[in-house]
Amino acid sequence: MKYLDEFSDPDLAQRLLDQIHAATSRRWAMMEVCGGQTHSIIRHGIDQLLPDAVEMIHGPGCPVCVTPLEIIDRALAIAARPEVIFCSFGDMLRVPGSSQDLFAVKSAGGDVRVVYSPLDALKLARQNPDREVVFFGIGFETTAPANAMAVHQAKQLGVSNFSLLVSHVLVPPAMAAIMESPTCRVQAFLAAGHVCSVMGTAEYPPLAAKYRVPIVVTGFEPLDILEGIRRTVIQLEAGRHEMENAYPRAVRAEGNPAAMEMLRDVFEVTDRTWRGIGMIPQSGWRLAPKYRAFDAEQRFDVAGIRTAESALCRSGEVLQGLIKPHECAAFGKQCTPRNPLGATMVSSEGACAAYHTYRRLELVDAT
């Protein structure tokens, strides 16, 4: 993948930075939606190199961070059952529920396994017909197609001991919710490139028009992000508010039709609670009626589990871009990656964890 190196080239990066500096005449606040972009910005120090007038607000696009506490508690309840093999992406294991995390369930004898694909979980189900295999299906439009495929295959193959604990969320309704918030400071969006590679770009022009914000579809390597910021600044300075695709090597306007077809077949749109933000209407997916038999919440009767968030944690305000992570009183004190109070401190894509991991130096100097 020498290819990727070319998208971190320092000389090209400097040229883009020079253009951004030259184009910026006043203060702008833009939100990168995706946690992968947040991680890349902080990891490479891009925010340190931008003009002071360009502020990056870190958006809610970290799937681990926005998964509600009660879904985590439901996962813990399912994972603790002796007949269950509970499969998850690794990041979810350290996310604290109200009393423990999946690592603790594993340590107490629960069969919790990290897999890198829901199809591996399906394979486990076929290899272990006497066990119940549950996959923790979280994430945005990016992870959804593989989860849909796993459920689709399970139904086709008659694998009745496989099920999905679904907490899928959708990006465009969250962008609308952010713009509707009375405290909103966002003047433009870098849209999440990988989401668009699945779903295409058709959902964004109406948002750009309604809220009068530029929306620039942006990738994840340093040069991708700088190019997204450059195009956004140029639109803002010109008073334009259009959808632009700055990530054409991965994103086509029509998206991935095969994946979208699979998603339409397996899922249906539903209201979802976002951790730290609250309920956003029509902002998620659940299994469609014909696949409901594969819904782990129903199979294990955990839908009644309800829990509240830590009072100290301000991840909701972080996720809405109202405060920066270190402006939370618990940051680095009661709340660290070692002992996270909220999910934004857990995932490597969470804004709090990114600040804590890479920015302690400035934060220490500043205090």
Add this chain to the structure above:
Amino acid sequence: MTDALTDALQPYGDLDFESWVCPAPLRETPSVVMGHGGGGVMSGELVEHLFLPAFGAAAAAELGDSAVLRLGGLRLAFSTDSFVVKPMVFPGGSIGDLAVNGTVNDLAMSGAVPMFLSTAFILQEGTDLGELARIAQDMGAAAAAAGVQLVTGDTKVVDTASGDGVYINTSGIGLIPDGVDINPRRARPGDAVLISGDIGVHGVAVMSCREGLEFGTAVASDTAALHGLVADMIATGADLHVLRDPTRGGVAASLNEIARAAGVGIDLVERQLPIPASVQDACSLLGLDPLQVANEGKLIAFVPPESADQVLATLQAHPLGQGARRIGTCVEEHPGMVVARTALGGTRVVGMPIGEQLPRIC
């Protein structure tokens, strides 16, 4: 018995486990989790808050890779390590290679010439004897190549439900030459930070063949005994301040430990880090930081600036150090912290891994 040994054994009489209470209870986990074996923050807490208080006055550990014991006029290095890598055979080596080279390297990082190893096996009932023989042959070959003798050992078997293949513990003794004083606390501002070659190779090689994660890569483990390389470095006459082999927790964990032990800061230059494209790609895919991925045949050296070029040239002249580079500098600023300058010109903190990124990597 020498006075030192008498003194060391004396306090055993005072240990009282009945009245022992944990001085700082481990936080949210009342039981052992995989992260306690990861060589990062959690492993450190287990030692600091559970083992050391429980051992009380009997503990005389400096917490380096190996202990330095004075017997008569001799200085001996003594070290122990257990190996639980899964799978037991991986591209470039096996648990047998690691068991010998790992302990040899722990000794070598104090400048010692490794001499004698013990070897203890915990075997799971049902393990294939052919596989065990292959592992034992690897150990014999690695010991012969390293010039160490396997002088004592033990074998235990656990039932099927209690084990997972073959676990090996090795302990080793080596002799530290006169005039050599290599210790993490000796890192000084101004020291050049060198690494002997490519970063992250072992961890990626093991991950590439792990169940459920098989991905095609040409990466083979770098497992190797490093004491010959260390001997060449000592022979230059340079005043080597610190040596460390960055195994679990990778370069990030080793540098953080050194920064804390010596109360110094460490500045890295990302563009100087020798990370092979295959490792970088695998890490991108898996969401890992190559600096936190394990190595089994690399060393980090802190040397005075005036000796940096000479030591670097010596490393590069040795077959195990051909890829050696200077990756950073020891500084007075930000004591206890490792900071990297990114390729774009920004900075980031290189943190201590918390639990385990890749369980059972060695």
